[in-house]
Amino acid sequence: MIVTAFRPRREPNEVARVTATAAELLEVLWGRASTAPASASQTRVLFILEHHERVNLRTLAALLASTPPSTSRLCDRLQAAGLVEREVSPTDRREVLLRLSGRGRALLADLRVRRERALRDVLDQMSSADRLALRDGLEAFCAVAAVRIHDGADETGSRTA
Amino acid sequence: MIVTAFRPRREPNEVARVTATAAELLEVLWGRASTAPASASQTRVLFILEHHERVNLRTLAALLASTPPSTSRLCDRLQAAGLVEREVSPTDRREVLLRLSGRGRALLADLRVRRERALRDVLDQMSSADRLALRDGLEAFCAVAAVRIHDGADETGSRTA
DNA sequence: TATTGTTATACTCTATAACTATA
DNA sequence: TATAGTTATAGAGTATAACAATA
Structure with missing residues (x-):
């Protein structure tokens, strides 16, 4: 459209809108594939721990934009499921350091395979x-x-x- | 990469991977903006009702990949919040038809503004x-x-x- | 005294099973 | 009897407030 040439400031808004639309569609697409056997909240923790190895509980809560009590209970269940491991900090005995277990890593890898497969179904139909x-x-x-x-x-x- | 020319089948996998990565990043980015005052589940209902006006409860549950009881309670709270309205079907008195209220539409519009603003912060830094x-x-x-x-x-x- | 994490309590969201009303 | 929706009950996720352990 010629309008774009006259109003270059509009272009990022256009991109924001189409990006937001794509994200909403993807939410539906991936929602069907699900994150089983872990819940969405648990999966989110795994994603974060993958990028922040041996983080303490308060920092994890901050990264989740959640609270320490909620995060503590979330870790209880993740630990019971064998996806996350707790360790007392060697430098400060008040702190608990969290990290992914091997099973946790395997779960993320499997989830990514399933999500990318769902994506492939769409991408294959594009030019x-x-x-x-x-x-x-x-x-x-x-x-x-x-x-x-x-x-x-x-x-x-x-x-x- | 020259590899792409020899193995065109690989290219959609590449795109799937980068799309999945972008979606994960967006999840974190938007998770901070939050969906307040509605929860994520409630917002999902609003998105669906926007595209399926006057749908019945069982169909809504199917679209959510959820169950009728959970969906019923979700609608109780959405109705109490004035975001969704229930109406007995004129053709089958067993059925309940759901639809967005004006407030529901306003909430979605506001959410989109906030999400697109978060996106703009990223897009403005791209070429x-x-x-x-x-x-x-x-x-x-x-x-x-x-x-x-x-x-x-x-x-x-x-x-x- | 300040900080880290947990426990106590309450509300939302989800599920399965049992129930009510209508077809 | 089959179907649409709700109520009953249980467990996960989240929050605030109160608490324990360590610095």
């Missing part, structure tokens, strides 16, 4: 040009988003707003 | 070329995914596998 555009656009998106998420994790601990 | 690639790729993705989701909704009622 090669559209797939390549999607790949390039998303790679750039991930690069920026990953940085923001790591920054945000630090802020979470300092203020709730 | 214009990357944003346009993302837009084109995602538009094609949405077109295909939307069709699959509507097909899948019909199957949900007939079998659980």
